[in-house]
Amino acid sequence: MAREVALGIGREVTLTRTNHALTIRAAARLAGVAPATQQRVEAGDPAVGIVTVCRVAAPLGLKVWGRAFPAKTPSLRDTGQLAIAEYLRVAASPGLRVVLERGLGNGRAIDAVLLGADEIIAVEVERLLADFQAQYRVADAKRIELAALHQRPVRLVIAVEETRHNRAMARDHASLIRSMLPAGSREIMRAVRTADLLGRDGLLWVRPPRS
Numbered sequence: 001m002a003r004e005v006a007l008g009i010g011r012e013v014t015l016t017r018t019n020h021a022l023t024i025r026a027a028a029r030l031a032g033v034a035p036a037t038q039q040r041v042e043a044g045d046p047a048v049g050i051v052t053v054c055r056v057a058a059p060l061g062l063k064v065w066g067r068a069f070p071a072k073t074p075s076l077r078d079t080g081q082l083a084i085a086e087y088l089r090v091a092a093s094p095g096l097r098v099v100l101e102r103g104l105g106n107g108r109a110i111d112a113v114l115l116g117a118d119e120i121i122a123v124e125v126e127r128l129l130a131d132f133q134a135q136y137r138v139a140d141a142k143r144i145e146l147a148a149l150h151q152r153p154v155r156l157v158i159a160v161e162e163t164r165h166n167r168a169m170a171r172d173h174a175s176l177i178r179s180m181l182p183a184g185s186r187e188i189m190r191a192v193r194t195a196d197l198l199g200r201d202g203l204l205w206v207r208p209p210r211s
Helices: 002-019 024-031 035-042 050-060 082-091 132-149 164-172 174-180 185-194
Strands: 097-105 108-115 120-126 154-161 202-206
Touching: 002 035, 002 050, 024 035, 024 050, 035 050, 082 097, 082 108, 082 120, 082 154, 082 185, 097 132, 108 132, 120 132, 120 185, 132 154, 132 174, 154 164, 164 174, 185 202
Parallel strands: 120 154, 154 202
Antiparallel strands: 097 108, 108 120
């Protein structure tokens, strides 16, 4: 991945330099780097530091901008969420087929999917509430993708580890959470245990698993 990013930047630097009719030596002089360093940047050497890359790009009128985006969902086991997902699997009615880490393509997955005859419950497990709106958007996008694959309504449940920090964060966003996730823990678990329709999205509090 680092190599691909470096190559992309290198191509842009080379193209812009040649459009300005600058030699490598002239461009390096403007950047205050050695010609060999200019060549390494243009060749896409991922070992060149970001400060140097920005220094080479700036005199050419280029701004180097980076952004991280999800490429793959970490596994439940890696994130410590497996115990919570297993709790839901064990509690689920025989009328629900439970799939853990249901893949959506591009390396992403929904933590747990409970498939009923008339309704699907998509569960995203959050051990730490940090940015509720951002976490909700990611989960909702996965729900939309899942709904496109099935001919049944998909209800989104965000299962949150019950800690002091998470409770405080939820209080700070109480009205927003109620509007987006109106179903509470009892209502959700009743639907999970009986396979009755949940009918709406919800927030489920789950106690941390014992170590």
